[in-house]
Each structure stands twice: as C-alpha cells, then as structure tokens.
Amino acid sequence: MTPPPPSRLPLGAAPGRAGLFPALPLWSRSESSGPNEEHCGSAAQSPRPWLHRSREAGAPAPLGPGLLRVCPAPPPADGGQAGGASGMLLQLSAEFDLQSDVVPWLLAQGPAAALDTFEKSAATPYVVNVERNGKIIYTWKGSGSTCIGLYDPLNKQNEHLYTFEKDLHIISCSINNEKTLLAVSFLQSTKEERVNQLLQPVSKCLTLLIEIHPVNNVRVLKAVDTCIRVQFLYPATNRNPFPESHLLLISEDKYIEQFHIHVVTEDHHKVVIQNSGQLPRDRVADDLIWAQWDMTEQRLFYIVPKLEASLDIPLRDIGLKFVNFGYDYSQDQEMEPRSLNLQVFTSKTGSFCLCCSQAPDIPKEVTYSVSFLHKGYSKTFTVAVQRTDYPQVKEAAFLNLDYYVAVYLPGHFLHLLNTQHPDLMCYNLFLTGEDARISMLHQSSIQSLFKSAVWDRCSGRMFTVRINESSLMQFLWNSKLDSDRLAALHCALLHVRSTTDLEMQIIEWISENLSVCSTFDPLQEFIIASLYWAMCPETSKLDKLLPYTSLLYWNGIIPGVTCITDIISLPELKVQNCKGFWEKLNLNLECAKYAEPHLHYNNNVLRREWYKLLSEEKAEERRTTTYLRNIFENAKKVLSNLAAWNLEERLVPLFQEEDYQQRLLIGLLDLICRIMEAVWRKYSLQSCVLCLDERGSAAECAAFHIMSRILEAANGMCMPLPPGFHTLHIGLGVRCLPLHTLLHYIDNGVLQLTETCAIKLLKDLDNTEKNEKLKFSIFTRLPEAIGHKVSQLWNHPVNSNFIARNSVKLLLDKLRNRQHNRPVGDRLSVHVEFLPLNYLVDMLAEAEDQGNIIIYYYSACL
Numbered sequence: 001m002t003p004p005p006p007s008r009l010p011l012g013a014a015p016g017r018a019g020l021f022p023a024l025p026l027w028s029r030s031e032s033s034g035p036n037e038e039h040c041g042s043a044a045q046s047p048r049p050w051l052h053r054s055r056e057a058g059a060p061a062p063l064g065p066g067l068l069r070v071c072p073a074p075p076p077a078d079g080g081q082a083g084g085a086s087g088m089l090l091q092l093s094a095e096f097d098l099q100s101d102v103v104p105w106l107l108a109q110g111p112a113a114a115l116d117t118f119e120k121s122a123a124t125p126y127v128v129n130v131e132r133n134g135k136i137i138y139t140w141k142g143s144g145s146t147c148i149g150l151y152d153p154l155n156k157q158n159e160h161l162y163t164f165e166k167d168l169h170i171i172s173c174s175i176n177n178e179k180t181l182l183a184v185s186f187l188q189s190t191k192e193e194r195v196n197q198l199l200q201p202v203s204k205c206l207t208l209l210i211e212i213h214p215v216n217n218v219r220v221l222k223a224v225d226t227c228i229r230v231q232f233l234y235p236a237t238n239r240n241p242f243p244e245s246h247l248l249l250i251s252e253d254k255y256i257e258q259f260h261i262h263v264v265t266e267d268h269h270k271v272v273i274q275n276s277g278q279l280p281r282d283r284v285a286d287d288l289i290w291a292q293w294d295m296t297e298q299r300l301f302y303i304v305p306k307l308e309a310s311l312d313i314p315l316r317d318i319g320l321k322f323v324n325f326g327y328d329y330s331q332d333q334e335m336e337p338r339s340l341n342l343q344v345f346t347s348k349t350g351s352f353c354l355c356c357s358q359a360p361d362i363p364k365e366v367t368y369s370v371s372f373l374h375k376g377y378s379k380t381f382t383v384a385v386q387r388t389d390y391p392q393v394k395e396a397a398f399l400n401l402d403y404y405v406a407v408y409l410p411g412h413f414l415h416l417l418n419t420q421h422p423d424l425m426c427y428n429l430f431l432t433g434e435d436a437r438i439s440m441l442h443q444s445s446i447q448s449l450f451k452s453a454v455w456d457r458c459s460g461r462m463f464t465v466r467i468n469e470s471s472l473m474q475f476l477w478n479s480k481l482d483s484d485r486l487a488a489l490h491c492a493l494l495h496v497r498s499t500t501d502l503e504m505q506i507i508e509w510i511s512e513n514l515s516v517c518s519t520f521d522p523l524q525e526f527i528i529a530s531l532y533w534a535m536c537p538e539t540s541k542l543d544k545l546l547p548y549t550s551l552l553y554w555n556g557i558i559p560g561v562t563c564i565t566d567i568i569s570l571p572e573l574k575v576q577n578c579k580g581f582w583e584k585l586n587l588n589l590e591c592a593k594y595a596e597p598h599l600h601y602n603n604n605v606l607r608r609e610w611y612k613l614l615s616e617e618k619a620e621e622r623r624t625t626t627y628l629r630n631i632f633e634n635a636k637k638v639l640s641n642l643a644a645w646n647l648e649e650r651l652v653p654l655f656q657e658e659d660y661q662q663r664l665l666i667g668l669l670d671l672i673c674r675i676m677e678a679v680w681r682k683y684s685l686q687s688c689v690l691c692l693d694e695r696g697s698a699a700e701c702a703a704f705h706i707m708s709r710i711l712e713a714a715n716g717m718c719m720p721l722p723p724g725f726h727t728l729h730i731g732l733g734v735r736c737l738p739l740h741t742l743l744h745y746i747d748n749g750v751l752q753l754t755e756t757c758a759i760k761l762l763k764d765l766d767n768t769e770k771n772e773k774l775k776f777s778i779f780t781r782l783p784e785a786i787g788h789k790v791s792q793l794w795n796h797p798v799n800s801n802f803i804a805r806n807s808v809k810l811l812l813d814k815l816r817n818r819q820h821n822r823p824v825g826d827r828l829s830v831h832v833e834f835l836p837l838n839y840l841v842d843m844l845a846e847a848e849d850q851g852n853i854i855i856y857y858y859s860a861c862l
Contacts, residue, residue: 089414089431089475090406090438091468095453096136098125098460101151105158106140125149127460128173129326130449132234132295137161137326138460139170148173148184161212171205172229172326176245180213180263180271183221183230183247207249209261209279213271219279221259226252229325231293248284248300250291250325256284256302292323292344296450297581301344313342313356313369324449327457345400347451350374350584351419352571353405355398368396368407372422374588376570379422384560385412386432397446399454401465403495404429408438408446415561416491424554425563426486426520435475467496473505482519483556489522493529494548503530507678514709523675523713524550530671544591550603550717607718669722672710676722679706690728692764693771696735704732708750726752731760739774746781753782758790767796 102125125140128148136151146168150159161175161182169187176182185207207222207230222228229250245261259281262274273279284300285291291302323343341357357368364385371378399406407415414436416429445458454463469492476488492506510522532548539546570589578586680687683699696704707729714721730751733742745751761778765771775794782790 088437088439089416089429089435089468089471090465091471092438092440092454092463092465094440094461095464096151096153096462098127098138101156102138102149102158106149125460127327127455127457127462128170129231130295130455130462131175131232132298133177135175136462137173137175139173141167146170146186148182150175150179162210162215171227172231174230174232174247174326175212176232176247177234178213178245178271180211181232181245181247181261181273182210182212183232184208184210185222185228185230187227209247209259209273211272213269216270216272219273221247221279222249222251224251224253228252229322231325233298236298248293250322252320254288254320255286256288256291256300258282258284288320290321290323290340290342291325292342293325294344294346294450295324297346299346303342313340313354324447327447327455341395341398343398343448345398345405345419345448346581346585347400347402347419348581348584349403349420350581350586350588352585352588353419354378355405355407357396357398357407359395366396366409366412370405370407370417370422371568372419373568373571374585374592375422376568376592378566378568379417380564380566381407381415382562383409383413383415385409386560397448399446399448399465400451401467402451404491408436410438410441412436414438416487418487418490420494421490421548424549424551425558426483426551426554426556427490427549428558429475429484429487429491430558430561431475435471467491469496469499469502472496473502473509476506476509481556481558482517483554483558485513485517485522486520486525489525490529490549493526494533497533503674504678507675508682510675511679511682511706514706519554519556520551521709521713521716523709524717526675527668527671527713527717527719531668541587544587545595603717610718668719672714672725673722675710676707676725679703690731690735692731692734692761693766694735696732700732701736704729704736707732711750724756727754727756727760730754730757734761734774739777743777743781746778753778753786755786755789758782758786759793762790762793772796 106125125138127136127138129137131137134153136153137148138151139146139148141147142163144165144167146164146166148161148163148170150161151157152159162184164186170184171187172183172185174183185205187204188206203223204225205222205227206220207224207228209219209221211217229248231248231250233246233248243262245263247259247261249257249259251257259279261279263271264274265271285302285304288302288304291300293300319340321340321342341355343355345351345353345355352373354371354373355368356371357366360366365382366385367380367382369378369380396407396409399408401416403418403420404416405419407413407417412432414429414431416431418427421427440461440463441454441456445456447455447457449455449462452465454465455461456463472488472492476485476492479485479488489506492502497503506526510526513522528547528550532543532546535546536543570593571585573582573586573589575582679685680703683703685699685703690700707725711721711725711729730746730753733745733751734757737745742751746753758778761775765775779787779791779794
C-alpha cells in the first residue's frame with residue numbers, strides 16, 4: 001500500500017507574476033529520466049575505490065592522527081553568548097551547537113595527538129539537513145575522506161553513518177525514518193579539478209542511495225551536471241511507519257521526482273532494497289522556479305510559471321531557489337544578487353502566509369510583502385533604513401513565530417506581523433534599536449526551519465525563539481505611540497499570556513495609563529482580548545466569529561514605514577474532507593469569503609438588542625419565551641453566586657455545569673473583579689466597608705477614577721458589571737467629590753444611585769445642615785421604587801413632608817377617574833370658604849371609607 005504523497009501546494013504563475021493555486025492532485029507516474037542524466041536507479045554491485053563501508057551499522061570509522069580537519073565556527077557578528085538577553089523582545093535558547101554537541105564527540109574518536117591538527121585546520125563540520133524527528137545530519141572532513149554523522153537531540157548522542165574515501169563536497173543528505181537508507185548528493189570534484197578533467201566524461205553531481213543497516217549496496221540515482229537535493233518523507237507518527245520509503249529528488253534543472261523504495265529483511269537483520277532494476281518513481285513538478293519543504297508537516301510548496309491567481313510577485317530575472325532542503329555552504333557564496341527571498345509560513349490556526357523580499361534598489365529603503373492568503377489580501381511595506389554605520393545586508397530574514405511572522409533586518413528593525421488579525425497595522429510590533437536586536441545570530445545566514453525555531457547556517461547552531469515576557473512589558477511601559485502600546489498589549493494578552501503575574505502586570509500598566517492612550521480605550525481592549533483568549537479553546541470552530549478588539553478601524557501610522565494593501569484572490573482548495581491544517585485553512589477562507597466584513601465588534605448592535613430585551617422584560621404582556629426565561633435565569637444564577645467564583649475552591653456545583661451563556665457572563669464579571677482587586681492592592685486600600693462620613697484619601701480618589709473608566713468602558717461595550725460595583729463607586733464618589741460635582745455625575749449617569757448606598761448614607765451621616773443638604777439632594781434623585789423604601793427610614797420633618805406630598809399625589813392619581821357614589825352633602829360635614837380644600841377633604845373622606853389611606857397621612861397633610 002502506497003501512502004499519499006506529502007501535502008504540497010503548487011503556486012502557479014503567469015510570465016512575470018506569481019499566483020497561488022492550492023491543490024492536492026495525485027502525482028503522475030513518469031518513467032522518463034531527467035535531463036543530463038547518465039545513470040538512474042541502477043544498482044552499484046561492485047564497491048567503488050572512493051567509498052568506504054563501515055564495519056557495522058552505526059559504528060564510527062576509526063580515526064587516526066590528523067584524520068579530522070575541523071575548526072571552530074566563527075563567532076556571531078555581535079559576539080553574543082548563549083541564552084537570552086534582557087531588553088531584546090525575541091529570546092533565543094540554544095537547542096543544538098556543532099561546537100558543543102558534535103565536535104567533542106569527534107575529538108574523542110581519535111588520540112589526543114590529533115587535537116592540534118583538528119583546531120588549526122581550515123575545514124569545519126557543518127549541518128546538511130534536519131529531519132522531521134529532529135535528528136540532525138552533518139558532515140566533516142577526514143584525511144582524504146568525507147564523513148556523515150547523525151545527532152539525536154533526544155538522547156544527546158552522535159552516530160557515524162557513512163564515510164567516503166575521497167574529499168567530496170556534500171550538497172544534500174537525508175536518512176529515512178527507519179535509519180536503513182541514506183540518500184546523498186555531492187559534487188565529485190572542485191572547479192579547478194573539473195578544468196583539468198574536461199576530456200573526462202565525469203558528471204558534476206552524483207546522487208546515491210546507500211543501504212546502511214548494515215552498510216551494503218550503493219545505487220546511483222542521478223549522475224548529472226546540475227545539483228540535486230534529496231529528502232526522505234516521514235510518516236505522521238512512528239507507530240505507523242511506511243511499508244516503503246519515499247524519496248524526493250529536487251533538481252536545479254527545475255523538476256521534482258519521487259522515488260518509491262521497497263526494502264526487505266535478509267538474515268534477520270540485514271535490510272536491502274528489493275528491486276534490482278530501476279526504482280519506481282513519479283514526476284511531481286516541472287518548470288518550477290522556487291520550492292520549499294515544510295519539514296514538520298511534510299508539505300511541499302513550489303511555484304511554476306503558469307498563472308492561476310495573481311500575487312504581484314516579480315518573477316523576472318530571478319534565480320532558482322530551494323528553501324529548507326538542507327544547507328549547502330557554497331549556496332550563499334554563489335547566490336545571485338537578484339535572488340528572490342520567498343518563504344511560506346503556516347500555523348495550526350489555519351493561517352497561510354507568503355513572504356517575499358528582494359535586494360533593495362534604493363540603498364536606504366527595504367521593501368517586503370506578506371500575502372495573507374487565508375484573508376485574501378497582501379501588505380507591502382517599505383521601511384526607511386536610518387543607520388548607515390551597520391554593514392549592508394542583502395535581504396531581510398523571515399521567521400515563523402506561529403501567531404506572528406517576524407521580518408528581521410539585523411541592525412535596523414524587527415517587524416512582527418500578526419497572522420491571525422492582520423487587518424489593522426496597530427496589531428503589528430515594529431521595533432528598532434536595542435529592542436530589535438537578536439543576539440547570537442549572524443547577519444545573513446538565518447533560516448526558519450519550522451515554527452519558533454531558527455537555524456544559523458554559518459555557526460551550525462539551532463535555537464528556539466520565543467517572545468520575552470519581561471522585555472515585552474518593558475516595551476509596553478516605554479512606548480510613546482498608541483500603535484506600539486496596542487500592539488504590545490494584544491501580544492501580551494492573546495499570544496504570550498501564560499501566568500497570572502503577567503495579567504497583573506498588564507492591569508497595573510492599564511491603571512497607570514488610562515489617560516495616556518488617545519486612540520483606544522485600554523480597558524475595553526483588555527476586556528475583549530481577555531474574553532477572546534479565554535473562549536477560543538472552547539470554541540475551536542467559532543473563534544473566527546468572536547470579537548477580539550473594540551476598534552473598527554485604525555488611521556494611525558508607524559513612523560518611517562509605509563504600507564500598501566492589495567486585494568488578492570482567495571485560494572481554492574481542491575480536497576474534500578480535509579483535516580488538521582487544511583480544515584482550519586478552509587474555515588478561514590469561508591470566513592473571509594462570507595462573514596468577515598460583518599465580524600467587527602459593534603456595540604450599537606449589542607445595545608439595541610439589550611434594550612429590546614429589557615423592554616420585553618418590563619412589558620406587561622411580554623412573550624414568556626424559553627429563550628428569555630433562560631437568559632434571565634442564567635443572569636440571576638451568575639449574580640447570586642459570583643462571590644463563590646473567586647474562591648480557589650469552587651464550592652457551588654452550579655459553576656461546573658456546561659452552561660455556555662452562564663459561563664460567558666461569569667468570565668466577564670470575574671475579569672472586572674480581578675481588575676478591581678489589583679487596583680485595591682496597588683493603592684493598599686482596606687477591604688472593609690467605606691464610611692461615608694469621612695473624606696476620601698488620594699488613593700481612594702485614584703481608585704474612583706479607575707472605576708469611572710471601568711464603568712465608561714463597560715457602558716461603551718454594553719457589558720454588565722459585577723453586583724455591588726455601583727454601590728462602591730458612588731460611595732467613593734461621596735467621599736472624594738464635592739457636592740456639586742457629585743450631583744453632576746449622578747445627573748449625567750456617571751454615578752448610579754442604589755438602595756444600599758442610600759441606606760448607608762442615612763446610617764453614616766448625622767443631620768447637620770451640610771449632611772441634610774446632601775441627603776435631600778440624593779433622595780430627590782432616587783428612582784421611585786427605591787425612594788419609597790428608603791424614605792421610611794429617615795425620621796426628619798423634611799422627609800415627612802416629602803412622604804405626605806407623594807402619598808397625596810399618588811392618591812389623587814388613583815381617584816382622578818373614579819365615580820363618587822356618595823352625594824356631595826354627605827361627603828362634606830364641615831363647609832369652609834376655600835373650595836379646593838373642600839374638594840380635597842371630600843376625596844380623602846371617600847378614600848378613608850374605602851380603606852385606601854391611613855389616618856397618619858391625613859393628619860400629616862392637615
């Protein structure tokens with residue numbers, strides 16, 4: 001059974017322009033040989049004089065004095081050391097280093113007498129490939145020989161694979177998953193040697209397939225005058241190995257082939273190739289001008305000059321380039337000056353980005369573009385380079401950081417482009433100076449093999465890359481532009497957020513910078529981004545519909561950077577029932593095609609629905625639908641049990657229910673509670689109930705200001721606030737504000753009166769003239785329902801008069817349209833000259849007869 005070929009994406013293009021056409025067609029079978037081919041698939045039964053077979057599988061070749069010629073790699077341009085550096089946003093952690101992980105093992109293979117020759121030689125070991133399982137293939141020179149080794153990062157062990165008894169230049173090398181076959185491509189001689197061998201029919205490049213379990217037969221796959229890259233395919237997991245090995249051959253003659261290699265076991269341990277003739281193979285692509293291998297996901301991307309969808313990528317006069325097919329150290333030296341730097345980055349969220357840059361035409365400008373294929377548009381950036389004292393770099397390097405694509409120009413800038421939300425530039429981090437520096441990397445030898453990993457080709461070191469939390473927060477505190485603040489805030493909330501401590505640092509920054517940000521509300525962004533981050537894991541297929549920002553647009557600029565946005569055609573997937581990345585990508589494409597223009601958060605829509613819901617709740621003849629009952633029942637449960645949500649041990653089983661609406665509301669209210677708790681700790685405020693007969697401190701005034709901004713942010717998004725918020729808010733207002741300002745805040749809706757606050761006002765304040773004025777001003781502004789309850793608790797003549805007037809007004813309203821049953825003479829026993837009073841007494845007498853009013857109110861009125 002032949003497994004499917006690796007996922008690949010042919011990028012079709014017309015003359016002069018590139019296009020993207022995602023498709024996964026079956027690879028056609030082709031039996032023809034490649035151009036300039038002398039041998040293909042034939043078995044080499046007799047050993048060659050320049051081949052050395054090691055005595056057993058995995059055993060290193062014996063190394064005598066002077067056999068190795070290896071020297072330490074040159075230091076990085078900035079002289080950095082291992083480990084991250086404070087102040088730099090991107091932090092590197094060394095995962096592999098030739099000098100520390102390989103060279104000591106090589107030295108240990110021979111006597112100490114070889115040490116001087118080893119250190120003083122001009123040659124150095126270098127990495128030629130990294131396989132999917134993380135194992136690293138490297139090569140080194142011996143005395144007239146060329147050796148190939150394998151490093152396993154899991155057990156930190158080296159293994160010798162093969163030795164050529166000749167000084168060769170290895171171009172490409174790959175080992176299959178079972179470590180039974182080794183594919184090698186190398187140059188047979190140097191340029192000088194080829195000049196002396198013009199009359200000899202010797203091919204420039206030879207590609208071999210070697211049995212190494214144990215070392216046995218050698219097959220010549222290609223013997224041509226153009227360089228060949230080789231790459232074995234790996235299964236998804238080690239538990240399901242391929243029944244056969246599959247090998248990709250990528251030729252500089254612009255074609256790709258796949259070989260299918262059946263192996264059998266002989267003598268219980270010897271693994272040999274089954275076919276003695278030509279190996280079956282398929283033609284994958286022809287006329288390609290660019291190809292990239294995705295080692296982690298086993299995907300092949302390539303561009304052919306046939307237009308299907310335009311991407312506005314200039315393809316004229318560019319050299320053929322292969323990305324992530326191992327490393328040939330002569331490639332950098334022979335690279336054409338106009339070579340196109342093109343890379344594809346994907347992520348588990350379904351983002352699909354095509355990054356492109358070229359050597360600048362203008363020395364002081366750098367231009368690069370990123371096509372967000374999953375969104376349907378591309379962005380082209382032009383950056384004005386300020387520094388002239390830094391060495392000129394041919395091109396910017398692209399790094400895959402999963403949620404970000406990093407564009408790095410050493411000594412100049414570091415640009416982090418958000419791949420999930422690339423529509424607004426304010427979500428991109430653009431750094432210069434010390435913030436943009438990445439230590440330990442050479443200037444022009446950086447390669448992003450897979451997500452969050454960097455390979456420094458010159459030094460042979462591999463690093464993992466992550467965003468440094470402390471540096472990110474330092475950048476947030478030091479930022480002067482709203483675009484930098486917003487980008488750093490979203491980076492911390494949506495992508496780096498990992499600890500409660502980081503959240504507390506963000507809240508502290510917000511509390512100190514509420515009035516600094518002029519183009520966005522940091523509280524609104526914090527609330528929405530936090531809810532988005534918390535809800536995405538539970539809504540894997542609906543996260544595209546969730547709001548992640550309160551901004552509808554962004555008109556700000558980044559100094560020194562210009563951006564042009566172009567609409568591009570959405571890719572079309574030609575696979576059905578796709579899974580994993582392709583399923584996520586398909587969801588992104590469907591979202592961009594149908595729903596994205598309507599996904600921006602709009603609080604007006606939410607406010608309209610909320611007011612409609614409230615009006616239906618208050619209506620006397622509202623429809624008691626199940627939907628409405630569920631909403632209000634969930635709200636009651638959440639508000640009545642919010643205190644238990646903050647406990648470390650959740651005692652109420654209610655919160656364990658899978659009730660999505662309830663959990664959403666709980667998350668929001670708990671988030672605001674955490675903000676409040678952080679503010680209280682910041683200003684060392686007491687947890688006891690505030691006394692309203694004392695003036696507030698400066699710390700309380702600051703807390704009141706933050707609470708006002710929280711209220712403003714929540715009202716702006718039409719979101720609820722925790723129970724007790726308004727009572728605490730107006731309590732702080734009474735302590736911190738003068739009376740006229742307090743009343744102004746109440747009249748304009750900034751402060752909302754509550755029954756608890758009104759009752760506390762009566763208990764805490766005595767009846768001095770100043771306090772009476774405050775109480776009366778508050779009571780006249782209380783809602784009617786609250787006023788009737790609270791007024792009974794204030795024993796004061798002014799309040800009694802107020803109660804009597806309200807009672808009479810209520811009584812008159814009720815009796816205005818009634819028919820009086822009693823005659824006028826019977827209703828008035830005492831006649832006075834003031835007719836309105838006679839009418840009032842008459843109606844009160846009727847009300848008294850009906851039991852609708854008590855004598856106390858009547859007496860108080862007279």
